[in-house]
């Protein structure tokens with residue numbers, strides 16, 4: 050049955066992408082968009098820029114580019130803003146991050162040098178390893194939120210933006226658990242006035258975004274918008290939210306491979322994952338309290354894909370270990386090893402080894418771009434609250450309360466594309482295909 054589709058406001062005018070954190074991921078994103086705009090490079094890894102979507106029957110031969118199928122902001126209409134605890138421009142921060150070659154950065158020096166970060170909302174206790182002085186002060190956390198709201202309004206008018214989205218690409222905060230102050234908007238606002246230590250800086254940014262009608266995506270594993278209070282605010286303000294933790298590197302590999310093993314009913318005894326990483330993210334994650342946030346996010350994927358409670362004989366007792374070691378010589382070029390102990394027919398044991406020599410920010414930047422563009426689309430389509438259809442991009446997708454997340458990347462992609470078809474009133478694709486044999 051063909052659906053009616055959803056009314057979507059056109060992507061007219063400028064889209065401001067507000068980046069919290071102007072580090073390796075953010076500068077790789079900004080430089081990449083500028084390089085693509087100038088025809089220097091291709092947006093490899095970005096579904097919104099390079100992906101297609103099949104419509105109708107396999108015999109119809111209709112597979113437009115996603116960006117031609119749904120009204121997305123054009124890269125030419127994007128303008129970037131950022132906050133960071135360091136005053137470095139995007140050019141200096143990109144040079145410092147060492148992800149992209151100097152030659153490429155020098156070709157883009159004009160747009161990168163002109164992107165200078167606004168003063169950040171930062172609390173030392175949340176990221177112990179970093180010390181910067183481009184930081185706001187205020188009488189309490191509500192005051193800091195109001196300063197961010199003023200920054201957002203100023204940025205909007207200075208840059209003549211029609212719409213804005215905010216993406217958290219700042220350092221991973223320490224692990225905190227949901228407590229009473231996170232349960233309702235009233236409780237959170239009171240806690241902000243009281244300077245409660247459990248109101249993380251990332252929550253203050255998200256609060257300010259939503260109060261300004263700006264969608265918010267969380268690229269790190271911090272709790273941030275994944276609390277009832279901010280879900281409540283998203284419903285109240287009609288703003289789209291999603292998170293958390295960009296799915297790149299090792300977890301990407303896990304959610305590609307694990308569904309395949311499970312589909313063949315191959316058993317799993319254990320999955321040992323370790324990484325060496327030498328960038329600033331690695332330095333922050335070297336602190337056990339910050340690593341704990343990442344560990345929880347990374348560990349959750351296999352449990353949900355393998356469903357040990359449904360398949361106790363195959364997956365009832367597997368061991369899953371994740372390590373990250375800070376090793377400066379590697380910079381952003383992370384190396385991730387996986388040792389996977391599996392068993393097959395009659396319980397015979399086998400092993401798989403993966404050695405992924407990846408580049409963290411090269412994998413993350415296109416995800417940040419897609420998230421910004423899709424969140425802007427969702428907002429124009431009136432899709433408020435948690436955007437589970439964007440699970441494709443996250444290690445620990447945010448879902449409605451009581452709903453387990455889908456981690457299988459193929460289910461996530463199908464969900465994403467079916468959401469786009471639904472938005473445009475196209476038939477959803479179930480892959481049943483009986484009609485070809487009638």
Ligand SMILES: NC(=O)c1ccc[n+]([C@@H]2O[C@H](COP(=O)([O-])OP(=O)(O)OC[C@H]3O[C@@H](n4cnc5c(N)ncnc54)[C@H](O)[C@@H]3O)[C@@H](O)[C@H]2O)c1
Pocket residue numbers: 069070071072073074075132133134135146169170171172176179181217218219220221222250251268269270294295296297298328329330409410412413
């Ligand atoms: N690169 C990846 O593959 C990947 C994957 C998943 C998640 N992430 C997460 O994305 C985030 C960014 O990664 P990165 O490699 O760019 O790290 P980075 O250390 O290079 O950049 C983070 C920046 O955030 C700034 N910052 C810290 N706290 C801030 C605050 N409260 N307000 C404003 N700025 C603040 C830091 O000064 C730094 O410049 C990290 O949390 C990382 O864990 C990255």
